[in-house]
Amino acid sequence: MYEFLTGPALWAAFIVFFGGLAVRIAYLYGLSMERDRVFYNHMDSKWALKSIGHWIIPLGSASMRQQPIFSIVVFIFHICLLVVPVFLFAHNMLWSESWGVSPWSMPDAVADVMTMLVLASGVFLILRRIARPEVRILTSAWDYTLLILTLLPFITGFLAYHQWGSYETLLILHILSAEVLLVVIPFSKLAHVVLFFFSRAFIGFEMGTRRGARAW
Amino acid sequence: MSEEIKKPVNIRKIKELLDMNDGARVRTWLSICSRCGLCAESCFFYLANNKDPKLSPAYKVKATLLELYRRKGEVDYDFLNRTREIVWGQCTMCKRCSQFCPFGIDVATMISLVRTICESQGVVPEGLARTTENIRVSGNQMAMATEDFVETCSWMAEETSEEIAGLDIPMDVHGAKYMYTVNPREPMYYPQDIAMAAKIFTVAEESWTMPSTGWDCTNLAMFSGNRAVAAIPVKAMYDKAIELGVEKIVITECGHAFRSAAFEGPYFVGRRDGKPPVPVIHSVQVFYEYLRDGRIKIDPSKMLEEPVTYQDPCNVSRNGGLWEEGRKIIPYLAKDFRDMNPNRDHNHCCGGGGGFIPMGPEYKARRMASGRIKAEQIKATGAKIIITPCHNCFDQINDLVKEYKLGVKVVSFKDLITEMMIIPEKFQPVENEEEMEDAAGEGTEG
Ligand code: SF4
Ligand code: SF4
Numbered sequence: 001m002y003e004f005l006t007g008p009a010l011w012a013a014f015i016v017f018f019g020g021l022a023v024r025i026a027y028l029y030g031l032s033m034e035r036d037r038v039f040y041n042h043m044d045s046k047w048a049l050k051s052i053g054h055w056i057i058p059l060g061s062a063s064m065r066q067q068p069i070f071s072i073v074v075f076i077f078h079i080c081l082l083v084v085p086v087f088l089f090a091h092n093m094l095w096s097e098s099w100g101v102s103p104w105s106m107p108d109a110v111a112d113v114m115t116m117l118v119l120a121s122g123v124f125l126i127l128r129r130i131a132r133p134e135v136r137i138l139t140s141a142w143d144y145t146l147l148i149l150t151l152l153p154f155i156t157g158f159l160a161y162h163q164w165g166s167y168e169t170l171l172i173l174h175i176l177s178a179e180v181l182l183v184v185i186p187f188s189k190l191a192h193v194v195l196f197f198f199s200r201a202f203i204g205f206e207m208g209t210r211r212g213a214r215a216w
Numbered sequence: 217m218s219e220e221i222k223k224p225v226n227i228r229k230i231k232e233l234l235d236m237n238d239g240a241r242v243r244t245w246l247s248i249c250s251r252c253g254l255c256a257e258s259c260f261f262y263l264a265n266n267k268d269p270k271l272s273p274a275y276k277v278k279a280t281l282l283e284l285y286r287r288k289g290e291v292d293y294d295f296l297n298r299t300r301e302i303v304w305g306q307c308t309m310c311k312r313c314s315q316f317c318p319f320g321i322d323v324a325t326m327i328s329l330v331r332t333i334c335e336s337q338g339v340v341p342e343g344l345a346r347t348t349e350n351i352r353v354s355g356n357q358m359a360m361a362t363e364d365f366v367e368t369c370s371w372m373a374e375e376t377s378e379e380i381a382g383l384d385i386p387m388d389v390h391g392a393k394y395m396y397t398v399n400p401r402e403p404m405y406y407p408q409d410i411a412m413a414a415k416i417f418t419v420a421e422e423s424w425t426m427p428s429t430g431w432d433c434t435n436l437a438m439f440s441g442n443r444a445v446a447a448i449p450v451k452a453m454y455d456k457a458i459e460l461g462v463e464k465i466v467i468t469e470c471g472h473a474f475r476s477a478a479f480e481g482p483y484f485v486g487r488r489d490g491k492p493p494v495p496v497i498h499s500v501q502v503f504y505e506y507l508r509d510g511r512i513k514i515d516p517s518k519m520l521e522e523p524v525t526y527q528d529p530c531n532v533s534r535n536g537g538l539w540e541e542g543r544k545i546i547p548y549l550a551k552d553f554r555d556m557n558p559n560r561d562h563n564h565c566c567g568g569g570g571g572f573i574p575m576g577p578e579y580k581a582r583r584m585a586s587g588r589i590k591a592e593q594i595k596a597t598g599a600k601i602i603i604t605p606c607h608n609c610f611d612q613i614n615d616l617v618k619e620y621k622l623g624v625k626v627v628s629f630k631d632l633i634t635e636m637m638i639i640p641e642k643f644q645p646v647e648n649e650e651e652m653e654d655a656a657g658e659g660t661e662g
Contacts, residue, residue, distance in 0.1 A: 028240040028243065028244060029240070031238075031239055031240040031243065032239060032240035032241070034239075035237070035238070035239030035240065036240045036241050037483075037490060038241075038483065038490055041488075041489055041491075042490065061316075062315070062562060063254050063255075063258065063315070066254075066257055066316075067254065067257075070252075074252075129251075132253060133269040134262070134267065134272045135251065135252065135253035136269070137269040137270065137272070137275055138249075138251035138253060138278060139251055143251055188247075189247060189248050189249065189250055189251075192248040192250065195247075195248050196319060198244065199241075199244050199248065199319045200320050202322075203320025203321075203322060204320070206314075206320075206322065207314070207315065207534075210479060211479070211534070211537040212537035213315075213533075213534050213561035214315060214561055214562075215315050215320050216315065
């Protein structure tokens with residue numbers, strides 16, 4: 001089982017993940033050539049970068065400053081979410097085993113804290129969805145599902161690392177949930193991992209290049 | 217209306233519109249909205265109405281466009297009528313929310329698409345349906361005849377030349393620098409607005425002309441959602457500007473006219489590059505340049521002493537880029553300026569935009585309720601005078617002044633500039649002549 005999940009299944013998950021995102025972007029690109037002239041007519045890298053930059057820096061936009069706690073939590077959530085899987089020692093060992101090279105690894109203690117941050121902020125996001133009427137009204141079961149799918153690899157990884165429960169089972173669940181997540185990303189709202197940059201760039205031109213107005 | 221309801225919904229047409237507009241942007245927006253709710257607090261409808269979650273921008277899209285796509289356009293009049301109340305009664309397409317969304321989702325553009333879909337089924341507020349019909353038959357929103365327009369201009373020229381010697385309202389002058397376009401309510405109900413513009417152009421010794429066609433720069437069909445009709449006034453204006461060979465088209469102190477002529481109009485008339493064939497500039501820009509360059513001089517003794525504030529029209533500031541120009545004019549005119557908060561490109565819509573005012577009495581109560589945010593903004597400044605370079609803001613704020621007893625006077629830049637500008641010697645009317653004319657006039661009248 002373990003061999004299968006870290007072998008062919010992992011390959012498949014990565015292929016679907018990268019392939020899916022690539023296909024989705026290629027498809028949107030084709031569509032945009034035909035139907036979204038407005039995107040290309042007012043392109044300007046300066047406004048695109050500003051528009052993206054202000055929303056990547058913590059509290060870089062007026063909107064984030066209106067809800068500072070939420071914004072900081074979202075920021076921490078995303079950073080930890082991206083950093084932990086890439087720089088985790090246990091993951092990098094797998095890389096060096098099969099390829100002989102691996103990225104730099106961070107100390108396990110740091111990864112542990114960051115994982116807890118992901119989980120804590122994930123819980124915060126769930127509670128916020130329930131607590132705030134303007135968020136609750138937008139939320140469907142699928143939104144909770146996606147949030148939980150995102151958290152699952154972290155929950156299982158965390159438990160496995162601390163050996164709280166059956167290590168074998170947890171490890172299998174960990175790998176499995178991560179692969180499911182990779183497969184889901186390109187076909188759900190989680191595709192914002194890449195689409196964020198396009199939609200932000202567009203509003204950057206639309207407000208900035210055309211009108212000189214801030215989109216942040 | 218009841219007759220319309222009996223006619224079946226043209227599902228095919230709705231499907232066609234949905235498909236035509238199913239581009240990369242709409243698709244991306246609809247699919248990546250993370251349902252975070254951050255946009256809610258950017259919308260004055262939400263803020264003014266007890267934070268009703270149904271008024272958050274994301275919900276308005278979810279309940280309308282997303283639902284239309286989900287049902288593949290197979291909806292009934294019940295749905296369309298409910299949708300009408302959302303896309304016209306709960307959104308002015310001010311675009312503020314797209315500045316507050318992490319993905320920059322352009323809710324206004326999607327609401328505009330839903331308006332187009334509703335309009336294709338005859339589901340549209342009556343006031344807008346009427347003006348759209350006017351444009352279709354006459355080319356301008358008030359169905360004013362060309363002769364009447366031209367006559368009004370020459371009447372105004374005649375009247376005003378008594379105040380400013382040599383004043384003229386030139387018509388269809390080839391090769392003029394500016395072609396000045398207006399809101400039909402000016403020739404219809406407030407011809408003094410045209411006279412004021414003429415005074416400013418005359419004193420600034422500008423090379424300008426009014427066009428006898430294509431003079432209506434407004435575009436309420438843009439807000440009714442009928443894009444084919446929305447192309448009519450824009451095309452007339454561009455064509456005339458090209459025919460006259462003018463350098464620029466100048467837009468009167470009207471917000472949505474600027475949005476139409478400079479930003480959305482090129483797309484209505486199918487210009488692939490998205491730019492107008494002749495550059496379009498707003499009066500605010502023109503007036504600012506006159507004051508900056510000393511072509512218009514203000515009599516300091518006439519400057520306003522009372523506290524003054526400025527209403528950034530959405531389509532002049534956020535959607536027009538002219539918030540600084542507006543603010544740079546004010547120090548010439550007023551000593552005590554107090555800005556609203558928020559302001560500039562982040563300013564709230566007055567609540568009268570997006571076609572709300574012409575939608576008529578049926579929508580007035582809602583307009584007043586959601587205008588509470590603007591009323592509070594104004595009150596907080598303590599200003600006694602509010603300047604706004606937009607006819608819609610002007611009307612809405614006048615209504616708000618009454619509704620919320622604000623005790624504020626609403627004025628345009630033209631009002632103030634013509635009142636305070638120094639009329640150079642050469643434009644001073646010759647006293648005797650004036651008296652003689654007056655006497656003659658009285659004689660014939662009596
Ligand atoms: S465009 Fe303006 S009125 Fe419409 S939802 Fe957005 S903020 Fe509200
Ligand atoms: S702020 Fe943007 S992403 Fe968040 S709910 Fe509103 S439209 Fe959706």
